[in-house]
Amino acid sequence: MPDRKTIARQFLKALPHSHALGMHLDDVGDGWAVLSMAYDPKLIGDPQTGVIHGGAVSALMDTASGAAVMLHPSAPLTTATLDLRIDYMRPATPGQTLRARAECHHVTRSVAFVRAVATDDDESRPVATATGAFTIDSEVR
Amino acid sequence: MATLPPEPVQVIKQRRDGALNRLVGAVPYIQFLGIRFDRRGDELTAIMPFKDSLIGNPRLPALHGGATAAFLEVAAIVELSWTSLWDAMEAGRLDPASVGADGLSMPKTIDFTIDYLRPGLPRDAYARARVNRSGRRYASVHVEAWQDNRSRLFAQATGHFLMPGDATA
Numbered sequence: 001m002p003d004r005k006t007i008a009r010q011f012l013k014a015l016p017h018s019h020a021l022g023m024h025l026d027d028v029g030d031g032w033a034v035l036s037m038a039y040d041p042k043l044i045g046d047p048q049t050g051v052i053h054g055g056a057v058s059a060l061m062d063t064a065s066g067a068a069v070m071l072h073p074s075a076p077l078t079t080a081t082l083d084l085r086i087d088y089m090r091p092a093t094p095g096q097t098l099r100a101r102a103e104c105h106h107v108t109r110s111v112a113f114v115r116a117v118a119t120d121d122d123e124s125r126p127v128a129t130a131t132g133a134f135t136i137d138s139e140v141r
Numbered sequence: 142m143a144t145l146p147p148e149p150v151q152v153i154k155q156r157r158d159g160a161l162n163r164l165v166g167a168v169p170y171i172q173f174l175g176i177r178f179d180r181r182g183d184e185l186t187a188i189m190p191f192k193d194s195l196i197g198n199p200r201l202p203a204l205h206g207g208a209t210a211a212f213l214e215v216a217a218i219v220e221l222s223w224t225s226l227w228d229a230m231e232a233g234r235l236d237p238a239s240v241g242a243d244g245l246s247m248p249k250t251i252d253f254t255i256d257y258l259r260p261g262l263p264r265d266a267y268a269r270a271r272v273n274r275s276g277r278r279y280a281s282v283h284v285e286a287w288q289d290n291r292s293r294l295f296a297q298a299t300g301h302f303l304m305p306g307d308a309t310a
Contacts, residue, residue, distance in 0.1 A: 014198075014199055014200075015196070015197050015198070015199075015205060016193055016194050016195075016196040016197075016199065016205075017194060017195050017196055017197050017204075017205030017207060017208050018197075018205065018207070019194075020194040021207075041169060042169050042170065042172075042173045043169070043170050043173065044168070044169040044170055045168060045169075045170050045218075045247065046168075046246070046247050047167045047168060047169070048246055048247075052170070053168070053170035053171075053211065053214070053215070054211075054214050054218075054250040054253065055170060055174075055207075055210060055211025055212070055214045055215055056170060056211065058207055058210035058211060058214065058253065058255075059205065059206075059207025059208065059210065059211055060207070061207075062205070062206040062207040062210060063205075063207055066206070078198075078200075080198070080203075080206070080257065080260065081206040081255075081257045082256075082257055083254070083255065083256055083257065084206070084210065084254070084255050084257075085252065085253070085254040085255075086210075086250075086252060086253050086254075087251070087252045088249070088250045088251060088252065088253075091249070
């Protein structure tokens with residue numbers, strides 16, 4: 001049985017889009033994961049301010065959430081996003097790394113429920129929060 | 142009283158396509174994802190041509206949920222900017238050459254909810270957004286995305302946006 005950090009690393013490495021966005025696995029635990037994404041000019045959504053696009057924040061939140069589901073002790077084989085709602089509290093500060101912490105707080109036989117928070121260097125003021133429902137496949141069909 | 146002759150069609154197209162290209166071309170993340178826009182009159186269709194770096198699950202393979210989310214959000218924001226720009230441009234209040242250059246601030250996303258209906262296949266994706274309500278400060282936009290078949294959506298989304306301070310004033 002590979003340890004959970006290995007599981008999460010493999011999960012993240014297997015995602016070409018997450019790799020393209022420069023996502024990094026910072027920390028993991030039972031049913032939770034912390035992922036970071038360094039500031040990069042190619043992610044800019046508002047050229048006037050240099051603030052990164054909401055879509056890049058969504059991608060980070062979605063990936064962190066998927067990793068949290070895979071790290072749940074019920075050990076799902078695969079997962080996919082059913083629904084994800086993102087609230088944008090404030091623009092991420094240009095130049096700063098964005099960090100998302102996702103927690104899979106409940107699972108049923110077929111669904112996982114996740115909460116996530118994204119912050120930049122000022123961790124007391126979240127940039128965005130997300131809630132999502134994910135599919136779970138726990139047996140090979 | 143003499144009426145002005147209608148504008149030549151090339152002039153109109155050049156103005157509209159020019160403004161659209163500058164709007165889309167100014168945003169690095171839209172370029173990074175490779176998203177293009179097809180215009181018919183004022184109607185826009187967003188196109189995200191498939192490439193390997195959009196894959197989330199290589200075993201299926203399927204588009205990354207984050208790529209799909211970003212695609213829908215881009216389609217919503219561009220539609221919203223385009224709609225507010227269109228009237229000003231057509232009424233001659235906005236110089237289309239100024240779009241993207243000295244700033245047209247973008248609407249800011251307040252919230253965005255994505256509904257994943259089926260896996261995104263490794264092929265081109267299309268999306269159309271509809272502005273359901275656009276007030277002075279807030280707007281509500283719905284987006285639908287499909288691939289091979291217009292009636293089989295693979296994702297849809299609804300978002301609320303904060304409108305920039307009157308950019309055309």
